[in-house]
Amino acid sequence: MINRLTIPKVVSPLGSVTQWTCDTCNDPITNPEMAVVIGKRDSNDQVLGWKIVHKQCDPSSGQVDSFSVELTRYLGDDGLSTLLSLLSPGPLKGGNAVVPADLNEFVDLARRLHIPHYEEARTRFDEDSVRDELFEAAEGFPYMTDTLSRIAQGKIG
Numbered sequence: 001m002i003n004r005l006t007i008p009k010v011v012s013p014l015g016s017v018t019q020w021t022c023d024t025c026n027d028p029i030t031n032p033e034m035a036v037v038i039g040k041r042d043s044n045d046q047v048l049g050w051k052i053v054h055k056q057c058d059p060s061s062g063q064v065d066s067f068s069v070e071l072t073r074y075l076g077d078d079g080l081s082t083l084l085s086l087l088s089p090g091p092l093k094g095g096n097a098v099v100p101a102d103l104n105e106f107v108d109l110a111r112r113l114h115i116p117h118y119e120e121a122r123t124r125f126d127e128d129s130v131r132d133e134l135f136e137a138a139e140g141f142p143y144m145t146d147t148l149s150r151i152a153q154g155k156i157g
């Protein structure tokens with residue numbers, strides 16, 4: 001007799017992406033409690049230069065114009081919601097304050113935090129072979145998790 005066990009899917013409150021590369025030292029970030037999302041406030045109080053770094057690798061720590069938030073605040077469903085609040089205060093807060101100074105840069109950060117395999121694949125985004133192969137792809141295709149996994153594994157490009 002085969003005993004079939006149903007293994008419950010464990011969903012981490014911090015989401016499915018669990019490792020990043022520190023933008024300062026290039027070593028892995030494996031504990032999000034020991035890392036921060038940083039940026040710099042411009043003259044309009046908007047933030048640019050988003051990076052993910054170990055807390056000890058934060059070059060802007062303590063500077064007046066620095067933006068620094070523990071990585072855990074932007075992970076999981078609540079983290080994604082918090083990230084989106086930086087783009088739009090939404091109907092309950094009102095107003096139209098937009099924190100990111102550059103949308104493309106901010107979406108890169110959001111993908112790094114929430115899209116599986118994006119962090120590993122993005123190290124190859126500058127390679128001509130990868131760009132050539134995906135140049136004519138449909139708009140979302142390059143950032144689908146399977147495509148990103150294949151980029152990271154060298155199966156594309």
Ligand SMILES: [Zn+2]
Nearest residue numbers: 022025054057
């Ligand atoms: Zn580091």
